[in-house]
Structure formats: C-alpha cells, structure tokens
Amino acid sequence: MLSIRRNDQVTGQRALSWMENYSRRQQFRRMAMSLLAEKDDVLSDLGYERRNLFDALNLPLRSDAVxxxxxHRRV
Incomplete structure (x- = not known):
C-alpha cells in the first residue's frame, strides 16, 4: 500500500537541505573572497589558481565547491 505524506513533511526536508547547501556555499564564498584578495604568488604557494576559485564560485548550489x-589544487 502506498504511504501518504503531508506536503509540509516533504517540503520541510527539502527546505532544510536547500538552506544547508546555501549556508555552506556562503561560508565557502567568504573563504574564497579572502583568498581572491591575495596576490597570485600567495595563491600559487597555497596550491590554488585564481581561475579555479572563480570556477568554484560559479558552480551550482548543490555542487560541493570545496x-x-x-x-583542482596543485601540490
């Protein structure tokens, strides 16, 4: 027999997941913006490239930017 779910049960779970993804992306955005403020030499020493930071910032919300x-980090 099919189970019946209330609409708020389904949407509540999706909203929480969306909010968690949004929160993680905002934390990443703050970290990435501080890295983008550095010079290319410093980014290179850390193993990052500026273009990869920009690419990660433009990923869809559900993708894990970290x-x-x-x-894509250079070691």
Whole structure:
C-alpha cells in the first residue's frame, strides 16, 4: 500500500537541505573572497589558481565547491 505524506513533511526536508547547501556555499564564498584578495604568488604557494576559485564560485548550489577546489589544487 502506498504511504501518504503531508506536503509540509516533504517540503520541510527539502527546505532544510536547500538552506544547508546555501549556508555552506556562503561560508565557502567568504573563504574564497579572502583568498581572491591575495596576490597570485600567495595563491600559487597555497596550491590554488585564481581561475579555479572563480570556477568554484560559479558552480551550482548543490555542487560541493570545496571538493572541486581540492580536486583542482596543485601540490
């Protein structure tokens, strides 16, 4: 038999997930903006490239920007 769910049960869970993703992205945005304020030499020493930071900032909200940066980090 099919289970019946109330609409607020479904939307409440999705809203929480959306809010968590938004919060994580805002935290990442603050970190990335502080890195973008640095010179290219400093970014290079940290293993980042400016274009990768911009690419990570433009990812969709559900994508993990930190994971993207770690995959594209130069060691």
């Amino acid at each position: 994971q993207y940066l770690e995959q």
